[in-house]
Amino acid sequence: MKSGKSLVELAQELERQSEAKKDYVAETTALKLKEDSSLVLEGEDAEETLKVTPHTHGQIASRVNIPLKYYKRMLFQQPELLATNVNTWFNEQPERRMIRTLDGTARAYLSDRYRRLDNYELAETILPILTEMGEGMKILSTEITETRMYLKVVNRRLEAEVSKGDVVQAGIAISNSEIGLGSLRVEPLIYRLVCTNGCILQDYSTKKYHVGKRVESEADVYQLYADDTLKADDKAFFLKVRDTVRAAIDQTKFETIVNKMRDAKERKIEGSPVKAVEVLANKFTYNQDEQSGILTHLIQGGDLSAYGLMNAVTRTSQDLADYDRATEFERDGDRVLNLAPATWKQLATVK
Numbered sequence: 001m002k003s004g005k006s007l008v009e010l011a012q013e014l015e016r017q018s019e020a021k022k023d024y025v026a027e028t029t030a031l032k033l034k035e036d037s038s039l040v041l042e043g044e045d046a047e048e049t050l051k052v053t054p055h056t057h058g059q060i061a062s063r064v065n066i067p068l069k070y071y072k073r074m075l076f077q078q079p080e081l082l083a084t085n086v087n088t089w090f091n092e093q094p095e096r097r098m099i100r101t102l103d104g105t106a107r108a109y110l111s112d113r114y115r116r117l118d119n120y121e122l123a124e125t126i127l128p129i130l131t132e133m134g135e136g137m138k139i140l141s142t143e144i145t146e147t148r149m150y151l152k153v154v155n156r157r158l159e160a161e162v163s164k165g166d167v168v169q170a171g172i173a174i175s176n177s178e179i180g181l182g183s184l185r186v187e188p189l190i191y192r193l194v195c196t197n198g199c200i201l202q203d204y205s206t207k208k209y210h211v212g213k214r215v216e217s218e219a220d221v222y223q224l225y226a227d228d229t230l231k232a233d234d235k236a237f238f239l240k241v242r243d244t245v246r247a248a249i250d251q252t253k254f255e256t257i258v259n260k261m262r263d264a265k266e267r268k269i270e271g272s273p274v275k276a277v278e279v280l281a282n283k284f285t286y287n288q289d290e291q292s293g294i295l296t297h298l299i300q301g302g303d304l305s306a307y308g309l310m311n312a313v314t315r316t317s318q319d320l321a322d323y324d325r326a327t328e329f330e331r332d333g334d335r336v337l338n339l340a341p342a343t344w345k346q347l348a349t350v351k
Contacts, residue, residue, distance in 0.1 A: 004143030108179035199333035
């Protein structure tokens with residue numbers, strides 16, 4: 001499994017970010033994209049000039065209906081033209097948007113109905129629940145990237161053998177995006193001791209979406225704060241998250257997943273392993289380096305089965321520099337496990 005921050009380092013960064021970030025709701029008529037690609041918020045209650053992340057540029061492009069490829073071309077080759085285009089549509093099609101900022105940077109351009117489920121409050125809710133596992137609880141990996149927070153934990157008291165000597169343990173992967181990249185996710189995780197791989201099971205996941213009530217105000221631009229009503233709503237929501245986390249590491253669910261892995265060991269690659277990995281890479285959109293890594297780990301693992309291919313994919317996650325991408329590979333292990341019979345036959349028999 002891809003390593004990340006220690007729990008202490010994660011807590012320190014979450015606390016720093018909670019103090020540094022600001023959120024605004026603004027009419028687009030009070031926004032201006034400048035030729036240097038910064039975003040200006042101008043209003044009676046607030047005024048800010050912000051750097052803009054690539055993610056936020058993408059959200060702006062989508063909202064003003066400029067194709068992203070053309071938006072990027074203007075951004076790098078004709079910034080004056082981009083500013084003219086965006087500002088025209090800000091004024092011609094006015095609407096209210098939420099701008100999430102951190103360290104002087106606009107990190108998200110969202111609906112004013114976006115529900116702020118922040119990482120700091122999520123961690124405050126989840127960590128006490130995880131300690132209920134007692135000595136069986138082990139933090140495998142944590143990270144906070146530009147786009148998401150991750151917390152991956154295993155319960156060492158809940159384990160089984162897929163085959164003789166191949167021990168796996170039950171765990172949980174929790175992730176959240178504060179900037180509109182998907183829902184808050186609580187997903188079962190299987191941790192393989194022999195190679196410290198982690199496989200995240202999407203079929204058994206629970207998602208909580210960031211949709212709330214529309215923010216009301218007469219001002220063109222104003223900073224958002226967590227009022228008493230919002231705090232009460234969030235408390236109720238996080239109580240549901242707490243119950244979801246408690247239910248995620250379940251004996252029956254764990255046994256079902258382990259049995260699926262045992263069945264996968266019986267599905268053999270009968271054709272060329274090289275071609276099998278090539279078919280998988282095309283289906284899952286892996287680049288050449290990622291494809292080569294999977295093949296290397298498949299051969300080194302010596303298990304030419306669906307289970308072996310699953311482990312080759314999740315083992316490759318440890319070699320990737322980007323933590324978000326590594327987590328995608330951990331989820332892809334589950335995709336391999338659940339390949340449709342026709343797809344597996346094509347992959348397993350290709351010469």
